[in-house]
Amino acid sequence: MQSPSRGRRLDAVSGPFTPRTPRVVAARRLQRRRDREATGRFLAEGPQAVREALARAGTVTELFGTPAALDRYADLAAQAARADVPVSEVTEEGLAALAETVAPQGLVAVCRHLDVPLDTALSRSPRLVAVLAEIRDPGNAGTVLRTADAAGAGAVVFAGDAVDPYNGKCVRSSAGSLFHVDVVRAPDPLAAVEALRTAGLSIFATTGYGDSDLDDLIDYGRLAAPTAWLFGSEAHGLPEELTAAADARVRVPLHGRAESLNLAAAAAVCLYASARALR
Amino acid sequence: MQSPSRGRRLDAVSGPFTPRTPRVVAARRLQRRRDREATGRFLAEGPQAVREALARAGTVTELFGTPAALDRYADLAAQAARADVPVSEVTEEGLAALAETVAPQGLVAVCRHLDVPLDTALSRSPRLVAVLAEIRDPGNAGTVLRTADAAGAGAVVFAGDAVDPYNGKCVRSSAGSLFHVDVVRAPDPLAAVEALRTAGLSIFATTGYGDSDLDDLIDYGRLAAPTAWLFGSEAHGLPEELTAAADARVRVPLHGRAESLNLAAAAAVCLYASARALR
Secondary structure, three states: OOOHHHOOOOHHHHOOEOOOOHHHHHHHHHHOHHHHHHHOEEEEEOHHHHHHHHHOOOOEEEEEEOHHHHHHOHHHHHHHHHOOOOEEEEOHHHHHHHOOOOOOOOEEEEEEOOOOOHHHHHHOOOOEEEEEEOOOOHHHHHHHHHHHHHOOOOEEEEEOOOOOOOOHHHHHHOOOHHHOOEEEEEOOHHHHHHHHHHOOOEEEEEOOOOOEEHHHHHHOOOOOOOEEEEEOEOOOEOOHHHHHHOOEEEEOOOOOOOOOOOHHHHHHHHHHHHHHHOO | OOOHHHOOOOHHHHOOEOOOOHHHHHHHHHHOHHHHHHHOEEEEEOHHHHHHHHHOOOOEEEEEEOHHHHHHOHHHHHHHHHOOOOEEEEOHHHHHHHOOOOOOOOEEEEEEOOOOOHHHHHHOOOOEEEEEEOOOOHHHHHHHHHHHHHOOOOEEEEEOOOOOOOOHHHHHHOOOHHHOOEEEEEOOHHHHHHHHHHOOOEEEEEOOOOOEEHHHHHHOOOOOOOEEEEEOEOOOEOOHHHHHHOOEEEEOOOOOOOOOOOHHHHHHHHHHHHHHHOO
16 A cells, blocks of 8 residues: 655655654554564564565565665665565654664564474475474574574474564574574474474474483484474473473583573584584 | 671561661662672672572672561571571562562672682683683673583683673573682783683684684594683674684584574583583
8 A cells, every 4th residue: 555655766755754654653563473463574673684584585575774774785775676675764763663672773674474384394304403392582582593593404493382483582683594494383382393203303302301411312323313402491491291202301411510501502502413413 | 887786686676678778778889890899799699699609608798688588598598697697688679679680589699709810710720711702791791601611611711801790690691600610800811811821721712704613623633622712792703812812713613594603602512512522
């Protein structure tokens, strides 16, 4: 329903969008999960995320930027325009209304949801998968998503009552990796685990109380095959039904006197142990 | 200057301390770095940190708790009393004034600074050391401290213009590890690196632009000797003089499309690679 007269070209007449411009108001609602679910859209802010989003054809549906940012990142504005993505100037106040961070460097994109069904992800035969089971903290979830991407994971599964992968903080913490890997939303974690197993992946549950030591798994060559790692929340760990369903319950060895590792560190150690074994 | 009549025993007469009680006012000032430096004290909040602090003789100088918390954690209150540490009841409001988190579970301890000179730490021949160079983010610093402890590091060096290790968020992120390892404050990072080298440790600088791949270091057995890892800030990386001074500039391999790892993840991968090689 947008009129081309609201676009960038005529801004000398209509001026940049403000926080009260209807399209800014509509985009801002995507800060709420309910509106993301209802529209299948989410927000990505900052030039890095916008660049990654634009690199996935069909993902960005609208790009907002301050005049200064659209000049500074003229390549991104041009890329969006080539893809027939509306590019709109917004005032600093309009940008601030859209952005959740204090310094988003002037750009916010509206993006389509990217997640794929688990079957689709499995049809691409990923050798490494991370499953975030009931992880509610968006920063933790985004960080593990980023680490999984770096370690070469093909898919990251948000399982059960996990955080919305399109939560702004999760998107930011993923540092672009949301746009790189197959993101899957699996309401039923146990069904997801069974599907992963059926696809031929070993299922390793991470828990401080695991009976298998990560070093032993490496020594015995058990990480040299396609693997799905299950990670639970820092506060509550993995649901018992998932640890029970795994092929092994794995603890990262604690050599010093720390009682545990935080989630991001434990996930990094496990995923990189797999990456090394799968080289 | 404290009077015993302000202690716990007579609380039926004087009542629990409030935010305006002078000793609470004085302790609260330790939320500021200037006051921590001036007094050589800092705050540790929550039962886990208090337990770890009490386990180090001479560390805790005062313990505050709500009546409910001092009942619930009566073992900690008794342990403090046995060590002649004053234990004082505070109101919920008094506790809230002392605590930086919303739910500190009713306990806050005043602790003595714990750091030791680098020479002291090196005299204990640590085989694994983490150097946080110019890392300003307290959550990141505390998390790496925790991970270093878990990986068996003997010392963690806060080098250059790094965050104060006694910053409340750093203390909390360390999850007790501040009390486990030798914490060193080294204003001159380059001098610290030279001292580490003189002590026989290999110096590995982590950088996304490193010419050595972590996997190669493992394959060539270079991690099987005492090692100091240098970590820089996420925003700025390591100072160039430090990367130049290192024995190798090491990158964690990126198998997927992520441009980098966050600091906590990169540190976990490097420190655990060392831990495994040093087993």
